[in-house]
Amino acid sequence: MNTASLANADPQRVAVPAYDRSTVRTGVLHIGPGAFHRAHQADYFDRLLASDPRWGIHGVSIKSAALREAIRPQDNLYTLAILDEQVRYRVIGAMTQVSTVQDDAWRNTFLSPDLHLVTLTVTEKGYCLGSDDTLDFTHPDIAADLLDRTCPSSVIGLLAEGLRLRHAAGLAPITVLTCDNLPSNGRKLREAVLAFSAAIDRELSGWISNVIVFPCSMVDSITPATDDSRRQSVAAATGLEENWPIQREAFSSWVIEDRTGPGFPDLSRVGAIMTNDVEAHEKAKLRLLNGAHSTLAYLGLALGHQTVSGAMQDAALAGMIDTMMHREIASGLRAPQGLDLNAYRQALLKRFRNPAIAHRLSQIAWDGSKKLPIRLLDTITENLDAGRPVDGLATGVAAWMRFVRRSALNGSAITDPLADRLIRIGAACNDRPESDVARFLEVGEVFAPSLASQPAFVTRMEWAYARVMALESGEEQL
Incomplete structure (x- = not known):
């Protein structure tokens, strides 16, 4: 050309x-x-x-x-x-x-x-x-x-x-x-x-x-x-x-x-x-689209999926993502003028299912240490303060931890500004939720001390980490 x-x-x-x-x-x-x-x-x-x-x-x-x-x-x-x-x-x-x-x-x-x-x-x-x-x-x-x-x-x-x-x-x-x-x-x-x-x-x-x-x-x-x-x-x-x-x-x-x-x-x-009012549009997109995308990527990879549309064909996984978007993310958002959050959520799910797009989960998984604070952890912090649920969000974060752990075990490189440090943490893990989660929570660039020290957050992360391990092994279904 x-x-x-x-x-x-x-x-x-x-x-x-x-x-x-x-x-x-x-x-x-x-x-x-x-x-x-x-x-x-x-x-x-x-x-x-x-x-x-x-x-x-x-x-x-x-x-x-x-x-x-x-x-x-x-x-x-x-x-x-x-x-x-x-x-x-x-x-x-x-x-x-x-x-x-x-x-x-x-x-x-x-x-x-x-x-x-x-x-x-x-x-x-x-x-x-x-x-x-x-x-x-x-x-x-x-x-x-x-x-x-x-x-x-x-x-x-x-x-x-x-x-x-x-x-x-x-x-x-x-x-x-x-x-x-x-x-x-x-x-x-x-x-x-x-x-x-x-x-x-x-x-x-x-x-x-x-x-x-x-x-x-x-x-x-x-x-x-x-x-x-x-x-x-x-x-x-x-x-x-x-x-x-x-x-x-x-x-x-x-x-x-x-x-x-x-x-x-x-x-x-x-x-x-x-x-x-860019802030309201921005927050809706970062949390509903990008937050759901990251969760889908890390959890989808744990379940053996390769693309977004392929992962969305897993009815249980798609249902979990929809529930998280509705109960844990949209419930804490302020809708900007002209945007119906329920309609936006449904439109996002339709976009994720688009079979014409082979959007690889491994591409979305890049740079998790920079993305998770914005896409998932800010929402978790607000939800804990407000008494809203965080199970789906915590599962997304735990799935990232397990992604790092599997990469370390397999000798696979990850694309992340903290790659070397994360791989060392993944290699040191022993597949016990309490000790593995504690290792990751020490990464201050990802987890703010005020969040990492909250007992309610630590408890949900340990639960979510064990859940993702059970999903990886097939011992549990979504």
Whole structure:
């Protein structure tokens, strides 16, 4: 696939950009242009470009040049497969450039008057926050960036340097919009950037504090990783050969805090929701979707399932997830205006069952030490305080512990910022709930001391751990 080959694309098989790409200006710099960004935010900008050519995207990768090498020969084009009852295909043309921090290209984009927006999808661990949600100055990437800012190792260092360049050049302020699954994500990012910039230049930190806006946002669309079978099916369906197509479910949502800087794109024109109540949307999504997803992943793996849709065919497991969502999560949520929590829960369960999406449980299981506090443990804390049940939530956390234990026994690597430490804990376990749970509860980055020391929580965790062990062995059924 490249620009020339699109002229021969069959419009009955694949939609191509509805605009002249040669007129597109780069108004967005995106940090972390992985699968989710290219399936979600890039799709919104691609549709906006049909009426407004200012919103091309420069994608910047911090850790890898793989994407740049894959789509540069394709003129930064790629196919998005939208997985519904009938799969649809669209070529996305919004990416004007893909580079790495080793290139100087990102500096040039920060210095461009056309730039109005920086967006991010770097996952929870990419923010280098400590257990108190403030910037971890001991993190190796942060420490390296404080010493040498010529080639940033962290997203925080990259943002601070880019904003420093823009400030020194006397250019207009921009908006910095995080799109990761963190509660109050914009505020946490702002505080991290301010803390870092204050450590290098207090005048810069003051300028950022006064003029740079960091709205909160919530994004939602299930995006499985691309594999060879998807590459082959996309090529067969579209007639276009390419290196890295992307897939997602048909459902997509983008909720943005209505507090943006000058020149912000009119994303409401292509379906984004602008609101002053992102928190309620965010909490409903993080807890009902992501919390259920994590529980389904760890418990599903314990029961031998491989994908979300496959796990949802297990009637007992699906029923347990539904009960947890209804009795333990939705019961403690405040519904934002226009969102019916019961209808949202039912819609989520339908999305989980979508047979067109092979979303691997092992992919969802990544980075559990960063995800569980947000997705499950915050809800457990609130439920214990309010006297609401926590059995399903505790089972999800215990299933993560058992996932680590099985990985240690099998010699399997896990993807997690605390991987080495967790594997050591898993190896030291003896399959006795009291001692195994106690080992995991000592991980302060996951379990706040105020929760880990609660007898009611410890008791339910020991019960849940024994329950998951019995499910693994087949001694008990859900």
